[in-house]
Structures are given as structure tokens and as C-alpha cells.
Amino acid sequence: MTLTIVAGLLGLSLLDSTSFGTLLIPLWLLLTPGRVRVGNVARYLVTIGAFYFVAGVAIAAGATTALDTLQGTFDGLPEQPMRVAQLVIGLGVVALSYWLEARAKRTQGQPGRLAQWRDRAMTETGSGGGMTRLAVIAATLEVLTMLPYLVxxxxxxxxxxxxxxxxxxxxxxxxxxxxxxVALTILRVVGHERVEPTLRRISDFFARNSAKAVGWTVGAIGIGVTLNAIVNLVVLNS
Structure with missing residues (x-):
């Protein structure tokens, strides 16, 4: 594994660390009134990490099989039409990112699913099994939308x-x-109530911007696909 691949994976993993399931729900658990239940937070994080690992192995196996099946079909096609199709797909992904961001702006500040998840996280802190279920449900709903993870x-x-x-x-x-x-959990345990206002500000920031971040991520991937197609088309035509 080259240093470039490691650096790319590190950047993608840190981007994924700010998602709804990996950061926002743990923050809500840390902000629950009373003593911080470190065991429940740890159980939640272990469960969600293990879920993503198993899901990643399954996705990779399925994708490899699908690509092997399709490779023979695409091998005989001219490269230029394939690059044009890639360009169209890239532009479509960029357009999708604008739609996602516009939808996030329309729903910003409205009660609904986010408030329900906050309530759920804060009412299941007394149950170890509840933490496991919460992690599995959150990861199941989120895994296919975590584009950095899929990349x-x-x-x-x-x-x-x-x-x-x-x-x-x-x-x-x-x-x-x-x-x-994990770092925020340690900070909360060591700092007690002194760090609670900081954690609340972080929670509010990500609650406001988590939906927009999906649009930004989709847009970045769309731009990458589009630029790659343009470069290859220029090379083919030169």
C-alpha cells in the first residue's frame, strides 16, 4: 500500500468521522443529563465500527463480482463513447449535489427525523442492548449514503x-x-461539565450542516469524475 493510498484513505476516513452516525449520535450520548455512561458510548462505537467493517467487506465482494461480470461486456466498446458517458454521469452527480444542498436548506431548522433521533439517543442510554440496536439502525440507514466510505x-x-x-x-x-x-468522550470524562458548552456547540454545528455536507461530498466526487473524463477525452482527441 503506497503512501498516496494511505493519505487518501486517512482523509476519507476523517471526513466520514463527521457523519451522523459516527459523530452526531455520540455527541448526543455525551450530552445526556447526568453521569456519562462511557460503557454505552464505547458499545455504540464498537458496534458501528464493526458494522461498517462487515458491510465494507460485503460491498467489496459484491462489487468485485459485478465488475468481473461486466468487464467482458465493456472490453469491446470504443473508449471515447465510454468517456462521454462518464462525463454525463459526472455532470449528473454534480447536479444531484446542488439538489441535495437545496433540499437541506429547505428543511433546515425543521423538527422531524433529526429530533426523533436525538430523543432516541438520549432515552436509550440506560440500555446496553439499546446502544447496539441504535448503532446498527444508524449504520444501516447511513452506510449507502457515505460516499467517502464507498470510494x-x-x-x-x-x-x-x-x-x-x-x-x-x-x-x-x-x-x-x-x-x-473517542477523543470527545475522553474530553467529556476528564473535563466534566466544563466542556459541555463546547460539545453542545459542536453538536449544533453538525446538526445544522450534516445534510449540507452530503451535498458537498457528492459534488466533490462528481467534479472528480467529470474532470477525469475531460482529461481522458482530451488525451484521446490529441
């Missing part, structure tokens, strides 16, 4: 690392993805 799986799969090193790389990704929540 990271693609990077690891295309690097031809072999199964053991692929699993090790994916496990490291999942650990790094949970580290900011």
Missing part, C-alpha cells in the same frame, strides 16, 4: 492488496472513523 472501499479493492491486507486496511479505516468520537 475508500473502491481504492482498497483496486489496489490489489489481497484479502488479509484489504481487511487490515478497512479495519484501520473504521478505527480512524471513530477516533474523533
Amino acid at each position: 475508500a472501499i473502491g481504492i482498497l479493492a483496486s489496489a490489489d492488496l489481497g484479502a488479509p491486507r484489504f481487511a487490515l486496511g478497512l479495519a484501520g479505516y473504521c478505527v480512524v472513523m471513530c477516533l474523533p468520537a
Whole structure:
């Protein structure tokens, strides 16, 4: 695994660490009135990390099988039409990012699913099984929308690392993805009520901007796909 791949995976994992399931719900758990239940927060993070690892292995296996099946079909097609199709897809993804951001702005500040999840997180802190269920449900709803995670799986799969090193790389990704929540948990335990206002400001910021961040991430991926198609078309036509 090259340094470039490691740096790319590190950046993607830190981006994923700010998602709804990996940061916002742990913040709500830390802001629950009373003594911080470190065991429940740890159980939640271990569950969500393990879920993402298993889901990543399954997604990679399915994607590899699908690509092997489609490879023979696309091998005989001219490259230029394929690059044009890639360009159209990239522009479509960029357009989708604008729609997602516009929808986030329309729903900003409205009660609904976010408030329901906050209530759920804050009422299940007394139950270890509740933390496990909360983590599994959150990860299930979120995993297919975490585009950086899907990109990271693609990077690891295309690097031809072999199964053991692929699993090790994916496990490291999942650990790094949970580290900011772990750091905030330690800060909350050590700082007690003194750090609560800071944690509340962080929670409010991510609650306001988590939906917009999806649009930004989708847009960045769309731009990358579009630019790659343009560069290859220029090379083909030169």
C-alpha cells in the first residue's frame, strides 16, 4: 500500500468521522443529563465500527463480482463513447449535489427525523442492548449514503492488496472513523461539565450542516469524475 493510498484513505476516513452516525449520535450520548455512561458510548462505537467493517467487506465482494461480470461486456466498446458517458454521469452527480444542498436548506431548522433521533439517543442510554440496536439502525440507514466510505472501499479493492491486507486496511479505516468520537468522550470524562458548552456547540454545528455536507461530498466526487473524463477525452482527441 503506497503512501498516496494511505493519505487518501486517512482523509476519507476523517471526513466520514463527521457523519451522523459516527459523530452526531455520540455527541448526543455525551450530552445526556447526568453521569456519562462511557460503557454505552464505547458499545455504540464498537458496534458501528464493526458494522461498517462487515458491510465494507460485503460491498467489496459484491462489487468485485459485478465488475468481473461486466468487464467482458465493456472490453469491446470504443473508449471515447465510454468517456462521454462518464462525463454525463459526472455532470449528473454534480447536479444531484446542488439538489441535495437545496433540499437541506429547505428543511433546515425543521423538527422531524433529526429530533426523533436525538430523543432516541438520549432515552436509550440506560440500555446496553439499546446502544447496539441504535448503532446498527444508524449504520444501516447511513452506510449507502457515505460516499467517502464507498470510494475508500473502491481504492482498497483496486489496489490489489489481497484479502488479509484489504481487511487490515478497512479495519484501520473504521478505527480512524471513530477516533474523533473517542477523543470527545475522553474530553467529556476528564473535563466534566466544563466542556459541555463546547460539545453542545459542536453538536449544533453538525446538526445544522450534516445534510449540507452530503451535498458537498457528492459534488466533490462528481467534479472528480467529470474532470477525469475531460482529461481522458482530451488525451484521446490529441
